[in-house]
Each structure stands twice: as C-alpha cells, then as structure tokens.
C-alpha cells in the first residue's frame with residue numbers, strides 16, 4: 001500500500017498571520033479526515049517557523065516551496081536547505097513549473113538543490129509536467145521522461161525512496177482546466193514505469209501526486225485512479241474547508 005498524500009502549495013499567498021490561521025483551520029479540520037491521509041502544507045518561507053509550531057504533533061508535515069542550490073555563503077536573497085531543516089520542516093518542493101518558467105530553473109540547478117535537500121535530511125517533492133504546446137505536439141511523455149531522467153535518475157536508491165513526485169501539467173495549473181482522471185492516470189502510470197526502468201520495484205512505493213486545478217469536486221475521481229496517490233493543491237489549499245474536503249475525497 002502506497003502512502004496517500006494531500007499537499008498544499010500556498011505559493012506567494014497569505015501574510016504570516018493569515019497563514020497561521022489557515023494552518024490552525026487545517027489542524028482543526030483534520031479530525032474529520034481518515035488517518036491514512038497524510039497532509040503536507042507548504043507556506044512561504046516567512047511563515048515556516050510559526051506554521052511548524054502550530055502543526056507540531058498533529059501529523060501535518062510542513063514543506064518549503066524552494067531552497068538554494070548552494071549550502072551557504074554570499075547568495076543574497078537565498079534560503080538554504082540547512083536553514084529550512086533547522087526549523088523542523090520536512091519537505092521541499094523542487095522544480096515547480098513556476099520556478100522553471102519564471103526563474104529559469106534547469107535540471108542542472110535542480111540536481112544541486114537535490115544534493116542540498118538530502119544533505120539536510122529533507123525530502124523533495126519533485127514537480128514535473130508538460131506545457132500545453134508540448135501536449136498538443138504529442139511530446140508530453142518525452143518531456144516528463146526527460147525531467148525524470150535528468151534529475152531523479154541521478155539519485156541513490158535510498159534518496160529515491162524518500163522522493164515524492166508531483167505531476168503537474170502546466171496547462172492545468174491555476175487555469176480551472178484540470179486534467180481528466182484518465183489523462184492523469186495515463187501519465188502517472190507512465191511515470192511509474194519510467195521510474196521502474198531505473199529503480200525497479202522501489203517505484204511501486206513512490207508517491208505520485210497530481211496537481212493542476214484539483215478541487216473538492218474533482219478530487220474523488222482523480223484519487224480513484226490506481227497510480228494517483230494524492231494531490232499537490234494550489235488555489236484550493238488556501239481555504240481550510242476546501243483543503244480538508246480534498247483530504248476527505250479518498
């Protein structure tokens with residue numbers, strides 16, 4: 001049985017005070033969700049310390065949305081994996097399409113970030129997914145395969161075991177246009193097969209999340225698919241009731 005995960009990526013939303021309120025709302029709502037569902041929330045850096053305090057002992061894990069590619073030093077504006085880990089954060093989202101698109105993140109940078117994440121005993125949530133033009137050109141499988149080969153294939157098996165994959169088709173993010181459950185399943189199965197070609201049966205345990213306009217009203221169908229092990233939720237993670245309702249969709 002694979003782990004079930006519902007993760008919330010808050011992106012650049014909420015003030016620290018609002019973020020703590022949101023976290024408290026999720027803690028309160030969790031009572032009504034099956035214990036088998038693991039929640040992760042990824043607030044902005046500025047909220048991490050307080051959100052870790054609010055969620056401590058509740059079973060909710062906290063994630064950062066990014067980390068620096070270097071360990072420390074003269075990198076103005078960057079936040080290191082060591083800083084993040086020292087707060088009690090457990091996960092880091094890496095390679096989100098917004099970072100690839102707007103901040104020029106490449107596989108080269110992401111390989112360095114992976115090194116930092118594992119050096120600090122954090123776990124990556126590695127995001128992959130094709131753009132609309134790539135899907136329309138029938139290249140979506142190739143794009144996703146390349147994103148896995150160039151980064152995940154460089155991991156040691158013990159690191160791979162700690163890695164969560166999030167398939168987020170770029171055309172579905174924030175657009176209200178979710179992938180159909182069948183499109184998600186088709187890609188998730190392909191991702192698992194690709195991972196198996198490198199890591200063998202370990203890939204049976206890999207948690208592969210779907211992200212892109214996942215909401216309370218479509219989560220059940222998405223989660224019903226064999227290789228969809230949960231969701232990475234953007235917009236709908238900003239309302240405790242919606243996020244909890246997604247957790248109840250298993």
Ligand code: 13P
Nearest residue numbers: 009173174212213234235
């Ligand atoms: P939305 O759920 O807002 O489409 O965002 C998905 C996402 O990018 C999560 O990382």
